[in-house]
Amino acid sequence: MRKEVQVVAQSTDADWVSRFADEVIAEAERRAPGKTIVCASGLSPSGPIHLGNLREVMTPHLVADEIRRRGHDAVHIISWDDYDRFRKVPAGIDPSWAEHIGKPLTSVPAPAGSEYPNWAEHFKAPMIAALAELGVEFRGISQTEMYTSGAYREQILLAMRERNTIDTVLDRYRTKKPAKVSADEDEAAAAEGSGAAGEDDGKAAAGYFPYKPYCSVCERDLTTVTAYDEASTELAYTCQCGHSETVKLSEHNRGKLVWKVDWPMRWAYEGVVFEPSGVDHSSPGSSFQVGGQIVGEVFGGKQPIGPMYAFVGISGMAKMSSSKGGVPTAADALQIMEAPLLRWLYARRKPNQSFKIAFDQEIQRTYDEWDVLTRKVTEGTANEADTSSYGRAAGTATGPLPVTPRPLPYRTLASIVDITTGQDEQTLRILRDLDPADPITSLDEARPRLDLAQHWITTQVPADQRTQVREEADKELLDSLGDTQRESLRLLAEGLDEHWSLDGLTTLVYGVPKIQAGLPADTKPTPELKVAQRNFFALLYTLLVSRDTGPRLPTLLLAVGADRVRRLLGQ
RNA sequence: GGGCCGCUAGCUCAAUGGCAGAGCUGCGGACUUUUAAUCCGUAGGUUCAGGGUUCGAAUCCCUGGCGGCCCA
Numbered sequence: 001m002r003k004e005v006q007v008v009a010q011s012t013d014a015d016w017v018s019r020f021a022d023e024v025i026a027e028a029e030r031r032a033p034g035k036t037i038v039c040a041s042g043l044s045p046s047g048p049i050h051l052g053n054l055r056e057v058m059t060p061h062l063v064a065d066e067i068r069r070r071g072h073d074a075v076h077i078i079s080w081d082d083y084d085r086f087r088k089v090p091a092g093i094d095p096s097w098a099e100h101i102g103k104p105l106t107s108v109p110a111p112a113g114s115e116y117p118n119w120a121e122h123f124k125a126p127m128i129a130a131l132a133e134l135g136v137e138f139r140g141i142s143q144t145e146m147y148t149s150g151a152y153r154e155q156i157l158l159a160m161r162e163r164n165t166i167d168t169v170l171d172r173y174r175t176k177k178p179a180k181v182s183a184d185e186d187e188a189a190a191a192e193g194s195g196a197a198g199e200d201d202g203k204a205a206a207g208y209f210p211y212k213p214y215c216s217v218c219e220r221d222l223t224t225v226t227a228y229d230e231a232s233t234e235l236a237y238t239c240q241c242g243h244s245e246t247v248k249l250s251e252h253n254r255g256k257l258v259w260k261v262d263w264p265m266r267w268a269y270e271g272v273v274f275e276p277s278g279v280d281h282s283s284p285g286s287s288f289q290v291g292g293q294i295v296g297e298v299f300g301g302k303q304p305i306g307p308m309y310a311f312v313g314i315s316g317m318a319k320m321s322s323s324k325g326g327v328p329t330a331a332d333a334l335q336i337m338e339a340p341l342l343r344w345l346y347a348r349r350k351p352n353q354s355f356k357i358a359f360d361q362e363i364q365r366t367y368d369e370w371d372v373l374t375r376k377v378t379e380g381t382a383n384e385a386d387t388s389s390y391g392r393a394a395g396t397a398t399g400p401l402p403v404t405p406r407p408l409p410y411r412t413l414a415s416i417v418d419i420t421t422g423q424d425e426q427t428l429r430i431l432r433d434l435d436p437a438d439p440i441t442s443l444d445e446a447r448p449r450l451d452l453a454q455h456w457i458t459t460q461v462p463a464d465q466r467t468q469v470r471e472e473a474d475k476e477l478l479d480s481l482g483d484t485q486r487e488s489l490r491l492l493a494e495g496l497d498e499h500w501s502l503d504g505l506t507t508l509v510y511g512v513p514k515i516q517a518g519l520p521a522d523t524k525p526t527p528e529l530k531v532a533q534r535n536f537f538a539l540l541y542t543l544l545v546s547r548d549t550g551p552r553l554p555t556l557l558l559a560v561g562a563d564r565v566r567r568l569l570g571q
Numbered sequence: 572g573g574g575c576c577g578c579u580a581g582c583u584c585a586a587u588g589g590c591a592g593a594g595c596u597g598c599g600g601a602c603u604u605u606u607a608a609u610c611c612g613u614a615g616g617u618u619c620a621g622g623g624u625u626c627g628a629a630u631c632c633c634u635g636g637c638g639g640c641c642c643a
Contacts, residue, residue, distance in 0.1 A: 280641045311640055510604055552606055
């Protein structure tokens with residue numbers, strides 16, 4: 001065995017982003033030293049662009065950002081696959097949209113009521129807004145614009161000249177039936193981000209043609225190429241609508257390369273060095289594998305470094321799944337959490353690890369972890385891995401992302417807006433009392449986190465888990481109370497005005513059982529007293545919110561207001 | 572039927588062939604205060620199973636099991 005001289009240039013405990021950056025920079029230097037390094041994502045705006053698709057963007061974003069931090073030029077391109085065909089009318093859309101099946105997404109009208117000119121723009125817009133908020137800098141490339149402007153003319157003519165080579169490559173992986181376009185594959189396509197994994201690859205009776213025209217009459221892609229003449233570039237096609245014609249590919253701009261050729265063509269065209277893809281591309285015969293062959297054999301390019309990224313799951317989601325008919329989008333997530341937190345979720349897990357994004361109670365824990373991490377990093381006590389994932393989440397090479405000036409715990413904010421039902425005056429009063437030594441002066445200091453917590457409470461937390469202050473007193477329960485319990489309620493009601501502050505009410509609620517036991521107010525709790533206190537609290541909760549537990553009583557009492565408290569306690 | 576990924580503490584996950592670790596939960600304690608608040612401490616392990624390689628395996632190889640995703 002030969003002596004091994006293994007040079008380890010990278011630090012051994014670098015995170016995944018750093019390691020990919022090392023790899024990408026090295027590869028880019030081999031290919032074209034000094035040139036801007038291209039990282040890429042591909043998104044199909046065929047429907048809501050969900051949090052799984054966000055991984056398609058965040059993965060190259062983080063790598064490109066690291067490359068920039070190291071002082072290299074890098075660009076992150078997002079290919080909008082808006083020239084793909086409209087596959088299926090999603091649930092909740094007027095069935096008449098079926099007439100548009102087969103048209104490019106940019107030729108399909110947007111869903112009813114949309115302000116956008118077409119289907120693709122309708123779904124791109126919220127994603128673009130979310131990416132801006134997330135600090136993701138990118139150059140968007142509309143494939144509709146590229147194809148219809150003839151930008152890919154040479155590549156298309158080349159692919160047609162090399163169609164036998166392409167066919168041969170595809171044949172290596174074709175399993176059984178040559179024609180296998182299924183009607184149900186758009187769910188699969190919707191579940192990943194890089195395009196249609198299993199789409200018509202161009203095999204037809206007249207031979208193999210990697211180019212598919214959209215019909216010049218009906219705009220749909222129900223076309224079949226019947227002949228192609230290389231010298232004149234004349235291409236003949238028929239359409240299921242009855243139309244047939246011959247066009248010159250040297251001029252024709254209404255069609256596209258089939259997906260498995262389109263993708264590698266763009267790797268070569270843009271010089272992509274890094275582009276991840278969903279796990280569905282990891283099998284033999286997938287477009288990533290096949291593309292790796294085609295990009296070299298046909299387009300003289302190289303396959304990008306392309307990690308497979310795993311599934312992003314969601315936990316929770318009370319209303320959204322039913323009303324929107326699908327998985328939540330980045331915009332949905334940004335309604336309940338700040339951008340750095342969302343970035344963190346994608347940065348801290350390696351691409352091949354699946355993870356879940358919490359829309360349920362777990363979001364409180366996620367936020368707690370984030371706050372602790374923030375504190376540790378600020379104090380300099382975080383370990384290296386945590387520090388780097390924090391850095392990637394909190395800002396980009398351009399600068400830090402906006403933060404909440406007073407980042408009060410999310411669970412506290414959620415609990416407070418739950419009982420104040422978002423009334424600013426009461427919310428401010430309670431927030432002010434949280435830290436009397438340094439009270440906040442305006443709700444704006446707690447924003448945007450406050451608003452996000454409120455949005456979470458109102459849209460994600462099921463009604464039966466929320467605090468619902470009773471409208472009317474529980475007469476039946478009040479009537480059934482014994483003398484001691486009546487007395488306790490009277491003592492509390494009497495003391496309300498005098499103790500109307502967070503601290504005062506705290507003393508009062510713990511004090512009532514002491515008074516009843518004939519003990520002084522500064523008594524240390526005894527086991528008996530503790531039982532009495534607990535019972536007293538349970539009684540109050542039941543009378544106020546119809547349950548035996550709830551938010552801390554002083555907070556709850558403040559939020560409910562003295563008059564209503566007296567009424568609910570029958571005083 | 573095929574492919575990919577995963578399986579480590581009750582839960583979510585680290586540990587890139589070299590002493591199995593964190594957070595949360597739990598348990599114990601503190602704060603005149605047992606709540607849906609805060610702080611401190613502490614417990615917790617046959618690393619899915621079996622075999623192999625190695626001085627040494629959570630890590631590499633093989634077989635099997637379970638789970639997720641995808642393709643057919």
